[in-house]
Amino acid sequence: MSSQLATAGGPANPVPPAGKRKSVMGTRPWVAALFLLPAIVLLGALVVYPIGYSVWRSLYDADGSGFVGLGNYGDLFSDDATFTAVKNTAIWVAVAPALVTGLGLVFAVLTERVRWSTAFKLVIFMPMAISMLAAGIIFRLVYEADPDQGVANAVVVGVHDTFAESSVYPKARPSTESDLKASGGGAFTSTGTLSAGTPALVPLVGIAPNKVPGDPGDATSAEPSGDGVSGTVWLDFKLGGGGEKGAVDAGEKALPGIKVEAVKDGKVVASAKAGDDGTFTLPAAADGAQLRLPESNFAAPYNGVDWLGPSLVTPAIIGSYAWMWAGFAMVLIAAGLAGVDRNLLEAARVDGANEWQVFRRVTVPLLAPVLVVVLITLMINVMKIFDLVFIIAPQPSQDEANVLALQLVNASFGGGNNQGLGSAIGIVLLLLVMPVMIVNIRRLRKERRR
Amino acid sequence: MTTSSVPLKGPGEPGEPGSPAQPSAAVDAAGPPERSLASKLAGFFAGGAVRVFLVVVALLWVTPTVGLLASSFRDPTDIAASGWWEVFSKPSQLTTESYSTLLGKEEITDALWNTVLITVPATVLVVVIGAMAGYAFAWMDFKGRDWWFVAVVALLVVPIQIALIPLADLFGDLGIFGSVLGVVLFHVGFGLPFAIFLLRNFFAEIPRELLEAARLDGAGETRLFATVILPLGGPAIASLGIFQFLWVWNDMLVALIFSDSGSRPLTVALTEQTRQFSGNIETLAPGAFISMVIPLAVFFAFQRQFVSGVMAGAVK
């Protein structure tokens, strides 16, 4: 009297005795019912009922008073944001579970080879013990754009700056009164021309007088120099203001090292660098040329990568997800590994397989059931992911980082309080998981036939 | 972590008796002696690479947490002014003020207790009910079993948010809205699908012979469950327990809405300490570590379960 229908209080129907091998113990239906009852009752009341409610609710408008039929679904699919959200959710589902499972597998297998595996596991596992909110804050800190605050950019900038030099006066620029105007690419060119005998004045501003690099001395007005063109490059602003604009006043700093070029018809005919007192001298060839300050003087310092900008925001958040969840995969896979028959691995080694082959041909297949569990759990979890995205993605790039679950939260609770639309998104999510479920059914069927 | 010089034990043969312990730090200590020198060397380098790799990974993993930890010991004005790594060059910035401010508040200590009151039953119930259902799905036969199972798994995808309003409604009618019980029930409902999914799959891997043997000894379902399934499912149950524990422990959304001023847990109490329009690192960072202490203790308590091969030993 094995295997009879025990669910939903239905009458006991005999089940084809074919696949009998599975039913070890000839369960009486009421026993199965007893084991399932608590779960079924709780799930029905706490999860299935809200789904039913959502289906019904998704047919009504924002405040639930007017029936709109499938209008919410129509709104959803005519919204551009949905497209981004679906695309990003697809990226998440394709990348994150595989990445996390892979990491977990590698960690679980490799830690078996070291004595300090517990310490290592603890380190990997720790992020799981951190709340989503705290994790979000951690990664806001990590990805902070300012290299003085965000560790990721501090590293990137540090590496970059050891290989490339930045300019000395990144923020400087000619004062608005001066004759020099921006001429593209960060360079400045004078509108007038140089003439021998008349010292050129190059007043720059935009640097705090007490923060000039190298703390140079005061500037001096250049003397006219024979046939050549002389001039002064200086900071036309002293602490506390004052002084005449465009004139070298006492106490105004020189800006040594600034490169000046004389340009005729787009060609550089001469160039010079400002000395310690800010003065420079160009040869006679510069007479009649335009004065140009090349962009190399002002190139902005390298500020690192805009991790949370529109293009990198989703990979960056997936990275933080991997950080959090690798511990999950690792722990479950380690639990699975604990059940693997070591003799099989040993046998393979004795047969001359190398470690990689043992891993590929023996360990992974033996772990397959666990890996599938982990992968499916993560896939489904990733479909629901919203808090990390919500906390980490800065507002201006939240559009680009949008995922379906976040759209659901924003629609339902984000101010619009459109429960109707939110419910519709929930139902769409539920439908999207069906392919995963069908694969699962197939797997179960196969397993049964074993 | 001073193990770099320790000769590694061969992978995956915990204490196999007569394995020839090779003092030459070869990775495969238990490797058959007839292996060539070249393969031993390769093994050695691979072992070294493994250790280096793991150390690098560990550093990478621990850095963000260290950042948070360092921030939790800094003054908010310092946090706003510079990166956390500055504490290494300026240890004078370290202060425990954020911690003493938080721990000095009665709300926080009360809320910690509420968190325990919510988390422990929510975890135990999910594990017990989930294990029962998982066993039924793995080893009992009834019509439509696979479909029922898949339906349960499909519930994994239900976002918590869609249940807030209907369950608030339901719990209000039952009179448990705002109570610890309401919060616990919510977590049980949303913890069960994963529990059933995980445990069913682990239980299904238990060798049939063991169950049949117990059956022949005259064990009934309940005894089978208690004496075979539960002990053999140890690692899986422990993993499930710890994850369910952590998820409930760290939940804020459900607690914010389903608890009231008498039953609110730590996460909600912590947000009360934050300021609107602020980064709030000085509250959230120490808060994260205060609330991490207990989960990590739980992990340590169960870690034997993860590592030791309870199942492996029994099965072989």
Place this chain on the structure above:
Amino acid sequence: MRSSILRVSGPRTRSTAAKAAAALVAGAMAFTLTACGGDDDKKDDEGSGGEKGAAASVELPKLDGQKLEVAAVWTGPEQENFTKVLDEFEKRTGAEVSYVPTGNNTSTFLGTKIEGGKPPSVAFLPQVGVLHQFAQKGWVKPLGAEAQAQLDKNFSTGWKELGAYEGKQYGVYAKAANKSLVWYNTAAFEAAGLTAEPKTWDEFLQTAQTLSDAGSPAVSVAGQDGWTLTDWFENVYLSQAGPEKYDQLAKHEIKWTDPSVKEALTTLAQLWGKDDLLAGGSAGALRTEFPKSVTNTFSGDTPAGMVYEGDFVAANINADTKSEIGTDAKVFPFPAVGDASPVVSGGDVAVALKDDKGAQALLTFLASTDAAEIWAAQGGFISPNKEMNADKYKDDVTKDIAKALLKAGDDFRFDMSDQAPAAFGGTQGTGEWKALQDFLKDPKDVAGAQQQLETSAAKAYKG
């Protein structure tokens, strides 16, 4: 848990004593009361007991043993300050009041509590739109006669109307925000040789230019938080287009493609379009959150010169920087773009969600000068209550900010984005927030920004 026991027994045993209470026992009682409040105990040092001595300006019923719950968005220090007001209410009525924070999403929080059948007695709503929505659903109860009397006595028509819906008075604006302030770093001004605070938009731009020439980033704009950008726009628009247009735009009676909007955006672009004037340029501004914009201005190596936002900037200056308000950090009114400086305000409105005596009594108290004065004494608070004694403000800066708000009389305008449907004016990543962020990214595209604003406004107002 322990505190809940205290809470039950405390007020009851004390109730008759409270009636006879002389100033003598006030101190001791204040102690019992704070213990009963169940909150932290470090707040008893401040002298809310002192209020007792002065004649109470409001009659409150006896509510011994009644329990009230109050919900608002405030947490941390703001919550502590407000709890002082509740303590006084407990003392005068014998009711027990507990405070619950709503989290960021007040309407979801309250909505679910109402579904669950356990709404708080009184809640503070942060947006006018939410008040209207709740009134429509019948979730909020109209003000009783006593509360109405206090409101009539102490509040100007403008503030009263904000708390009304379809002719019925529901709410009391017990807390206001003045969102027309520019905070500046005095050291940066000194270094640049600036001595006068700018009064007009042109002077403001000139000041910014001078600051930038002097090497400090002139203005820190918190572009990552869309709501600060809407506040920028509202100030410029109110000053330039005038209150009538402002009201029309707020109700979407004129479109965002209106020439007046174009003019305002063009004006804003004079600042937003110049990378030299913004801390970090416009790209940097878009990566700056509100708290960061404040620390940008008042801490670090090269602080910015100015930051725009409301009176609540003070809280961030105090907590996150070492600057002192009044010496290192000062404030001037938002410069006049048109004829007069704008006064844009915000605020939280207290409403009753339960139809009982306790809720009405608390609203009555919140509308009184007594409550406003206690609250003001804690700092970080300004009140739209015009009858209160302004000397009660904790510091002069706050007092001046509050005075500026009251001086505007009924010419102030409430934050436009808070009046708009939340899908347009209050949701991150969409609507006005997003449109203005895109405009900050590309300030040349005025027409495009207008179009984007109008498209999402049309969608949001339709519903």
